[in-house]
Amino acid sequence: MKPLAALPCRLAAAAALLFTGLLTTACDSTPRERQEAVQDSARKLDTAAHKAGAALKRAGRRAARWDSASRARNRQPLDTVATTAFVQELLGTYAAIEQLPVTSLEPAYVQLLRQTRAKRRQWTQRDWDYATAVFNRLNRHYRTTRLDLPARQELRIKALQAEFEALEAGRDLKDLREAVRDQPAAK
Known part of the structure; x- marks a missing residue:
């Protein structure tokens, strides 16, 4: 000691x-x-x-270029055929979003997140645009039927919505980080 x-x-x-x-x-x-x-x-x-x-x-220049390219991509309208294919691919039996009964809303979000988790690593930013369009359509239907949902289901749907947005934001950050990364100088 x-x-x-x-x-x-x-x-x-x-x-x-x-x-x-x-x-x-x-x-x-x-x-x-x-x-x-x-x-x-x-x-x-x-x-x-x-x-x-x-x-x-x-x-900073690379981030500005990435942001500019992202804005230009977002101004391009989505192809309706591709959007329909994405709806079918992501939602399967829940593809008729506007006709979904209240009881099928939570399973539709679960299906969307299951497919998103499985395919997100292979998606391009344009694929994410289509997935977000599907997500937004589902959210619009959710807002029209929300008052008929039990509170427990509403909470689960909110959690699934947050997860989707987190996955999308994570992809944006990954792409931005790659765009900004300082490349070693060529000799």
Whole structure:
């Protein structure tokens, strides 16, 4: 137990010795030597700040390009045939969204999330646009029938909606991170 109790004293002694060594070294140098050391450190710091600023500027440009491409893609109308195919693929037997009875609303969301979880890794951003269109149609129907739902089902549907939005946001972040990633310079 004694060696551990003496540890803080040893550390303090070592720190004092190091500090004293720095003071005596500083005392042994000339003002010009100290000035050169400070200027050298300032140059290194300036270079590091310049490199970080350039990397940040590149990342900002890439993020702006990604955002611009995303906005352009969102302005393009969705193909009705592809939308119908996505509705059938994601909802299966619940594809007739506007005719779904209140009792089938929760299973439709479960089906949508099951398919989304299974296929999301292979989807492009355009595929996500179609999936979001299906999700939005289902949400519109939910809003019209919500007052007829039991509270328990409504809570489950809210949780499923939140999960879908989280999956979509995760994909957006992943794509943005890849777009902004600083590529190594070619030699």
